[in-house]
Amino acid sequence: MIDFSWAIDPVYIATIFFFIVGLQRMSHPLTARSGIVWAGAAMLIATLVTFLTPNLTNFTLMALAIVIGGGFGYIAAKRVGMTDMPQMVAFYNGMGGGAAAGISAVALLGTTTAPSGSLAVIGGLIGAVSFSGSLIAFLKLQGWMRPRPITFKGQQVVNMMILALAIVSGVLVLSHPSWIPLTVGMYLPLFFVLSLGFGFLMTLPIGGADMPVVISMYNAFTGLAVALDGFSFATPNYAMVIAGIIVGAAGSLLTLQMARAMNRSISNVFFGAFGATEEKEMQIQGSMKSIEADDVAVMLAYANKVIIAPGYGMAVAQAQQKVKELTDLLESKDIQVKFAIHPVAGRMPGHMNVLLAEAGVAYDHLFDRDEVNPEFPSTDVVLVIGANDVINPAAHRKGSPLFGMPILDVEQAKNVIVLKRGQGKGFAGIENDLFYRDNTRMLYGDAQETVGKLVQALKKL
Amino acid sequence: MIDFSWAIDPVYIATIFFFIVGLQRMSHPLTARSGIVWAGAAMLIATLVTFLTPNLTNFTLMALAIVIGGGFGYIAAKRVGMTDMPQMVAFYNGMGGGAAAGISAVALLGTTTAPSGSLAVIGGLIGAVSFSGSLIAFLKLQGWMRPRPITFKGQQVVNMMILALAIVSGVLVLSHPSWIPLTVGMYLPLFFVLSLGFGFLMTLPIGGADMPVVISMYNAFTGLAVALDGFSFATPNYAMVIAGIIVGAAGSLLTLQMARAMNRSISNVFFGAFGATEEKEMQIQGSMKSIEADDVAVMLAYANKVIIAPGYGMAVAQAQQKVKELTDLLESKDIQVKFAIHPVAGRMPGHMNVLLAEAGVAYDHLFDRDEVNPEFPSTDVVLVIGANDVINPAAHRKGSPLFGMPILDVEQAKNVIVLKRGQGKGFAGIENDLFYRDNTRMLYGDAQETVGKLVQALKKL
């Protein structure tokens, strides 16, 4: 066979090039797609040329594994609903972490010559933690496991001890001192069991709603593990190193931004039970005043400018399609409609944008907090659809657990209509005195139904 | 002596880190200075640890050269006036190019083991071109050489032939075929003479006013040469490679931006005599109406909002100090004063900002074209101080050489006062019919004097 292995490096380099260009093109919704398509094509070619790597065997196994894994990944990804994005990301992230741990394991078993086995150990530890942690996150978000935090006394101490043991066994894998009558092959399982265990235990106490932050962090972890595993070969695989580090940087940045937008610190997510600082029973003036869909429709029909503030409840009710209908109807009556998108509305960053885009709302209707906040005073009607925390004025009040969180200042609009099922609290579990304001009216019911009623009523007008 | 050479790589890496951070901090005027100071400190330490490189000799010569070069650079840089920035940049750039060419020469003479001599040849060629080209640019800008384009028939052909000869001799340096009875040491001078010659000849036909674009391009050239020379050593010096490439990217980007803001293409700068498309004698309606400083002062005193549009003439007249005085005086009378800064006002990008900052005008008074253009209609008085092309409405007229160039739309203001010495044209050499508009008045005289008169007159009011 002719040696085509010279093609490998240039293809890998081109792949990294297109990865970076792909990320750069994500700076705008219209260029983003072509960027990812190029990156995907590059990755496909990179996979193919990898078969040309000198000295490889097991090609049948390799092809089989790719077909199994790829086929499974493809089908699952095609089927998943947009509301289930967070767990899907967690799932694929776990896969990547697992693969990284596997590479480390093979490298440490000694077939590949690792110039620095310590990098393989660290990569294996991080990859394994990301694998098991992401799996828990997936199970919790998918509802296959109790999403509530699972806690017990002394948990942190136990976790830290397991981490310490994992590190010690990692050191033993590398040094296997002669005075202990064990071989590398015996330390290795211990090392991975401990690492996986740490990932499980670290993720168990985290509540379902904090999961997006955790997933984003595990994303960074997997990236790091992949980068470290890039050194598990005779010559370093810099494509893995660079791609891994870029993902590490992306994940870290997103984690921090998300935590900030949720007004929480990272250590708080991992080690603090949320709401410990919950304020004393608040004295709320006034009462919640309900309204009927027909009256809201009239109100809308006479408005000049309507802003829709969607939240997690819209996703739960799968109401985005109806919301799109409502938008079109209002616009056909020459009413200006904008969407106010809070960065952490929903359950993952940018979640609302995706759902609305799926329903066909053009992204130029979507405005982020800073853009839209100055517009509320000149707005006739704000429709709050299944949002709660992201519009809670408690964020402006010292002592509230939400204090300092940047919110959508919907209360400045002339009329605020809140669509929710009942008295349910938001993710933070805090009363929302916006609902008691004089200019606020409650439209109770599942959001899909109530928005549907609004559409009907408006059509009749 | 103890071997401290392990310190070299980490220090170089830290230097690159601080270079990049320094550039990142240039995204805001207030953080920029600390960024460059860190980068400078890192570079100082990098220079010191370089003495620890194994196998070096000639330390006395080295120290002496550093003292001579550094001392000279320091003194010249401390003395230069801010108006003379363009030639200073050209000068230092030439130094860098020369140093790069020198490294290539030493490498090619065979003392250092160059894994790929061809990189040294390319680096030497580019460095030498940058050296001689920058020198011509310096001489022209400094006024030590006729700034007018020096052209002759068939120039392009001659230049291209010299470049081709330089490349051929570079190839000979590497291959020195046995059928030609010459040694490397004999090809090398030829190679460098031809390279330097090409740099000279390529820069000669470029007019003084196009020089900033050229300088920026030579800046990119020097960066590239430095990057290539990073491979002239037994192990590649990646610090040189990375820093060089970053400068190459910076220089290219700036060159393109500048050319765009001047409404010219790069090839036009190098190969086209400017103004070849000059429009037919234009029919200008009306006449230029002059005004006295006292009348302008009254006008200013009754204004609510004044915008100052400075240009190259302000730099020539060294009027920035007086302009600052005028600004303070107007502000003390509660008149709003803003500066409209065109990207290519003056003789290098951002030149006006530097001059005004030197005079103590706070940068929050400076607004770029896009910010300030919508404000002209609500402005009572625009003071055009020594600007011409950047406010020429011919840019809106098809057929004009300026057509398409983004300009400051000062003509939309209620009153436009133009401060210039007489009927002199701008750099582009085109009539400016703004001066003939009904709402335009000319205040003739050297800008330093006339602004001074305005200050006096305003004080008396």
Add this chain to the structure above:
Amino acid sequence: MNDVTMLWTAVYIAMLAAFTGYVVISRVPVILHTPLMSGSNFIHGIVLIGAMVALGLATTPLEQIIGFIAVILGAANVTGGYVVTERILQMFDRSGKKPKKGA
């Protein structure tokens, strides 16, 4: 090139990659944070090529099993990450072009 040189080369590469990642990603608008997350998921799917080499160099059955699983996981990661990201971005693309049509 010895191990020490390789170490520093790696540090240079890591540093530049971190800068590149940081700067490029901080430009992605909030509106695209979900696809950014799944997109970076896709990017670390490059682990597949490493898993393939690991499997290809495996000799003992244990190594082969681990390598086999690693390739499956890597392939699932990269395919799933790509498909999900592309699906999401397609919506933005379409929603930008034909704002009147539903999904």
Add this chain to the structure above:
Amino acid sequence: MNDVTMLWTAVYIAMLAAFTGYVVISRVPVILHTPLMSGSNFIHGIVLIGAMVALGLATTPLEQIIGFIAVILGAANVTGGYVVTERILQMFDRSGKKPKKGA
């Protein structure tokens, strides 16, 4: 590590450096373009360390002379570039903090 590997390593580094430079520099506002120009001038002054090594390894008088000149030029480049940039940025710094004081 052989020459081919070194070549590709160099290409990776060059590519990342180009991306980093491009992205970082496109964020510099027009107001700072003059110091950006002189600042990047300073940065290629790192040529000094290369010139020092070239001189340090020079053995023949010709090499020594060329190396000597290269170090002089490099030192002038780096010092001048730094001083000029710092002087300019100092003005912006000061002009931002004490807008009422002249230079």
